[in-house]
Amino acid sequence: MLVIFPFFITMMSLWPSTSSSESQLRKDILQNYMKELRPNVTQMVINISFSVFHLIGFDDKNGKFTINGYLGMSWTDSRIAKSWAFSEASEIGTSTMYFKESDVWTPEIRQKNHYSRSDFEKVIEETVIFHKNGSAVMMKMDVFTMECTTFFSFFPFDTQNCSIDVLIWGFFNGEIALNAPYPKVNMKLFSEDNVWHIRDTRINVESVYGLGINDIYQVPRAKIESKILRSPSYYVTCLIVPLIFMQCLQSCVFLMPWDCGERASFAVTVLLAIALFLTMVTEHIPKAAKTHFSFLGIKMIFDLLVGIMIQISAIIIQLVYYQSRRSEPKFFGVNIIRVVLNVICSVVCRVCDDGDFKDNEDNDQEQKSEIWIERGNKMDKFCFWFANSLTLISILFFCVVVGSSDY
Incomplete structure (x- = not known):
């Protein structure tokens, strides 16, 4: 008991100091930070992934496909790493910091084939996790509703190919490049639907929708494809x-x-x-x-x-x-x-x-x-x-x- 009590007193005395050091580190990082500017002068790479929770449904009459999941993105912001290293409060021992999406630079996401306006295009702020080396991780959870071209030649033994077209809006191919380190959708937390089942998934990254005569004016796009099949028992x-x-x-x-x-x-x-x-x-x-x-x-x-x-x-x-x-x-x-x-x-x-x-x-x-x-x-x-x-x-x-x- 005599050993534990001094240790407890010491930890209590360090707690306000640690909290104030984290606040000071946050202020130092954001002091000269301009969120309107892209983190790197050269072409930066954004890693993209997708995880699905539930196939909500597929309206085959209207071609409406709805799933619940989250879009994961990671990139490196060298300005965060430099500010972190030069801050006097960088030795507090923490290796991660949490920022609101509105406080730092984040890629602007647009869904091209949405059936209705998507939630992540509204004013919903996500949390961005930054590490000491400047690497950032952000996950946008949403109910994705998209248009899907239907094929009914083999009804009721039909399969449908639906995809989520995600664009990095406001930047061109020479400024931002997308990368899919995992070519498949994460299905670990997925729960099956009674009528439709996901048979196969794939994530394709490319630069399309050229806005000019050169490749530099193409917009980076990630296409998250899902092949779903109908349960024909009924x-x-x-x-x-x-x-x-x-x-x-x-x-x-x-x-x-x-x-x-x-x-x-x-x-x-x-x-x-x-x-x-x-x-x-x-x-x-x-x-x-x-x-x-x-x-x-x-x-x-x-x-x-x-x-x-x-x-x-x-x-x-x-x-x-x-x-x-x-x-x-x-x-x-x-x-x-x-x-x-x-x-x-x-x-x-x-x-x-x-x-x-x-x-x-x-x-x-x-x-x-x-x-x-x-x-x-x-x-x-x-x-x-x-x-x-x-x-x-x-x-x-x-x-x-x-x-x-x-x-």
Whole structure:
């Protein structure tokens, strides 16, 4: 106890002296400091990095990408190092000093592709950490909202490339150069989103947007790129799988008994259901997308056309079956319909090439009915397998297209 008490008294006596020495050091550093001037006469290098906390969301209809993170920058200010070294209070033992952004020179940041005005362009002061050798570190935390060009060709297995374009405004390439010591975005504190996931990141540094005829008038830019991919589980279970089931279901109209009276209504119902699903897909694809088509949309349009063909085929086959109940035609229009149906039957099922099934005057009414029923059965079989073949082609086409994507 006798040893600790004098030590405590000594530390308490040094505390006001240390605090006043830091205040004096701060005054000495900022005494002749002009924050309007760039720290170095020659080209200075600013190291830039980016860390992301959370992917807030991606509005695919409006092309709006929002993430939460901070932009880290570091540079060297030789004036701070000289003032620190010549100050009488430089021997206090501290190696770092904290300044407000408004007290020292800091690079002026502009986001080129912001969706709305960014927070770091408002009056929000950050703290700049200076070391004894003049190196400075500043981190600007913000919710970054940016415009993103959308590509929906492989929807819902699509990936989007979004980027934050950061410009060092007010200085040209000959005065300031950007450097990215870490080519990837820091993801250590990142929390995943339920719908979108960040697959890959990259930080590119270049000088673009020339304002003159020489390279010295180009503005330094850092492009922080993120490749995000959609979680397709919702669309697979609620859109694609039901659509495939309905595709298989619509060809079953040819398996229904011809005299049940529900063949046409069944085909129309399935056709309207596919049209409804096509409307659901178009609601998710924005009009402002760079690619104005989706392979899923093309597939559904093809399925809609197949459904129309099935509907027309079901009506024609029903007319073929209905001829078995007719007697001799009473007017010229019915005779024309029979001629057309004979031609269709001869092309589809080739029944008219058999002598036993020729619809001529020597056959009685019962035999003619059997002829038309047999023709209808063979047309049902042909249309059933033909419709299933088109359905299989549609499914394989979509699977091959999805497999060729970079998902």
